[in-house]
Amino acid sequence: NTIIVLNGPNLNLLGTREPAVYGSQTLADVEDLCRTAAAAEGLGVRFVQSNHEGALIDAIHAARGTAVGIVFNPGAYTHTSIALADAVSGVELPVIEVHISNVHKREAFRHHSYISPVAAAVIVGAGTNGYRLAIQHLASITRD
Numbered sequence: 588n589t590i591i592v593l594n595g596p597n598l599n600l601l602g603t604r605e606p607a608v609y610g611s612q613t614l615a616d617v618e619d620l621c622r623t624a625a626a627a628e629g630l631g632v633r634f635v636q637s638n639h640e641g642a643l644i645d646a647i648h649a650a651r652g653t654a655v656g657i658v659f660n661p662g663a664y665t666h667t668s669i670a671l672a673d674a675v676s677g678v679e680l681p682v683i684e685v686h687i688s689n690v691h692k693r694e695a696f697r698h699h700s701y702i703s704p705v706a707a708a709v710i711v712g713a714g715t716n717g718y719r720l721a722i723q724h725l726a727s728i729t730r731d
């Protein structure tokens with residue numbers, strides 16, 4: 588059983604990018620915590636980051652038939668991308684949307700998400716621990 592942990596634009600800069608907002612953990616640290624959390628649930632992880640909308644769409648399509656669900660931090664595409672929302676709808680897999688920061692106490696343009704209406708759950712503002720919570724929730728809803 589495999590899950591995809593998918594990170595969108597600028598998340599490759601985690602740890603050095605606006606640490607006051609996103610913390611000091613790097614994307615490699617996030618990958619480690621995801622692998623640990625998933626292993627504890629008996630799940631494997633395919634960890635993908637891209638700065639390109641189309642590559643994220645391809646990764647979502649590739650999850651179909653090869654993964655049980657997706658943990659997805661779409662970065663700023665959260666607030667702009669109908670195409671990513673359509674991709675999530677199209678694959679019919681549970682998607683847990685994660686935002687490291689609490690987008691609701693930030694700029695108004697971060698308050699709307701195109702992904703949330705098609706997500707199984709949304710975890711916002713829990714820092715990188717949000718990935719762990721998302722994996723635990725995905726495990727609980729996909730367990731047979």
Ligand code: DQA
Nearest residue numbers: 660662663685686687688697
């Ligand atoms: C983010 C929040 C988005 O508004 C922002 O564009 C990001 C990161 C988060 O994890 O808090 O790139 O998704």
